[in-house]
Amino acid sequence: MQIHHLSETNSVLNHFLGQIRNVNVHNDSMRFRRNIERIGEIMAYELSKNLHYKEVEIQTPLGTKKTSEIKDQLVLCSILRAGLTLHMGFLNYFDSAQNGFVSAYRHHPNNDDYFDILVEYQAIADINDNYLLLLDPMLATGQSIVAVFNKLMERGTPKEIHIAVIIAAPEGIAYLEKHLPDSCHLWIASIDEKLNEHSYIVPGLGDAGDLAYGNKL
Numbered sequence: 001m002q003i004h005h006l007s008e009t010n011s012v013l014n015h016f017l018g019q020i021r022n023v024n025v026h027n028d029s030m031r032f033r034r035n036i037e038r039i040g041e042i043m044a045y046e047l048s049k050n051l052h053y054k055e056v057e058i059q060t061p062l063g064t065k066k067t068s069e070i071k072d073q074l075v076l077c078s079i080l081r082a083g084l085t086l087h088m089g090f091l092n093y094f095d096s097a098q099n100g101f102v103s104a105y106r107h108h109p110n111n112d113d114y115f116d117i118l119v120e121y122q123a124i125a126d127i128n129d130n131y132l133l134l135l136d137p138m139l140a141t142g143q144s145i146v147a148v149f150n151k152l153m154e155r156g157t158p159k160e161i162h163i164a165v166i167i168a169a170p171e172g173i174a175y176l177e178k179h180l181p182d183s184c185h186l187w188i189a190s191i192d193e194k195l196n197e198h199s200y201i202v203p204g205l206g207d208a209g210d211l212a213y214g215n216k217l
């Protein structure tokens with residue numbers, strides 16, 4: 001798997017990452033959502049450097065100019081709920097992408113820390129021969145992404161697969177490296193220290209879905 005770690009160089013990305021982690025601004029869910037979206041925009045821009053382009057000639061009022069446009073048909077697929085705002089960030093830049101939404105949640109059958117992942121709702125464009133971008137802000141154990149990936153592969157074979165996450169635990173990266181094809185690209189804004197006993201990322205940011213959309217019952 002090819003890993004692209006985006007926050008090694010200082011940029012405004014680190015400023016937004018600081019804000020989504022900061023407990024002192026966690027009461028402002030609009031800021032949290034907007035920062036996730038802005039990070040999505042930055043990640044989309046970085047990822048766009050890896051896509052394929054075609055040459056086009058543009059007519060300006062004063063002449064013509066050769067430039068390039070994205071050639072690839074992208075399918076953005078995010079994992080509900082937390083993936084929604086990240087999805088909007090990517091879609092702000094990839095205007096003509098097709099889209100998909102898949103639900104995945106941690107199911108605790110014994111009311112303890114053991115969980116499995118249930119993937120239920122799936123509404124997604126054709127991924128066959130297209131460029132699949134699978135989006136989720138948090139890569140903790142990696143089980144949600146692998147479970148969704150396996151469901152999606154029943155629908156077709158993309159030309160390229162890019163996975164984009166904002167915060168990743170080393171355990172989740174290792175799990176993806178073990179369970180996903182070597183040809184996948186993994187785009188990460190920030191790599192954290194570890195998982196805690198509840199499989200939450202430390203230092204991480206807490207529960208991304210709750211911070212964006214409120215607590216679940």
Ligand SMILES: O=P(O)(O)OC[C@H]1O[C@H](OP(=O)(O)OP(=O)(O)O)[C@H](O)[C@@H]1O
Nearest residue numbers: 080081082138139140141142143144209
């Ligand atoms: O790598 P994993 O161990 O699978 O954990 C990561 C998953 O946890 C979060 O979703 P969550 O289950 O909290 O759902 P939500 O977005 O509805 O809050 C996150 O958005 C990932 O989908």
Ligand SMILES: O=c1cc[nH]c(=O)[nH]1
Nearest residue numbers: 140200201206207208
């Ligand atoms: O740290 C984590 C792990 C799973 N889901 C989250 O939202 N945060």
Ligand SMILES: [Mg+2]
Nearest residue numbers: 207208209210
């Ligand atoms: Mg959650």
